[in-house]
Amino acid sequence: MNVRVQLLERWDRMAFSVTPETPVATLKRDALTAFGLGNAEPTDYVVKLRGWEVLGEQGSLAESGAREGSTYLVTLRRRRAVR
Numbered sequence: 001m002n003v004r005v006q007l008l009e010r011w012d013r014m015a016f017s018v019t020p021e022t023p024v025a026t027l028k029r030d031a032l033t034a035f036g037l038g039n040a041e042p043t044d045y046v047v048k049l050r051g052w053e054v055l056g057e058q059g060s061l062a063e064s065g066a067r068e069g070s071t072y073l074v075t076l077r078r079r080r081a082v083r
Contacts (some may be wrong), residue, residue: 001068003061005031008075020062024054024072027061031074048073 001020005027006013014034018027028047032040047054049072054064066072 001061001066003027003066003069004071005034006071006073007031007035007037008073010035013071018061020066021060023058023060024064025057027072028057028074031072044077045074046077048075 002015002017004013004015012035014031016027016030016034024047025042028045029042032038032042032045047057049064049066049070054072056063061070
């Protein structure tokens, strides 16, 4: 199954080839690494699918409702002030 992950702060997205059994947390960690944020704390980021936060990140992509071509949004849990 192919899914996309968009990192809001970078305005960039990448495609990932994964199995439906892949945990959402694994996809998030792999995406942060692919975007060059391998040192970032994964708990500082939230994953959303269709506008809703994926609460059970230990669950699989299929359990979260992903389909072929779904786009996950990864963004900071707390917004940073613009200066």
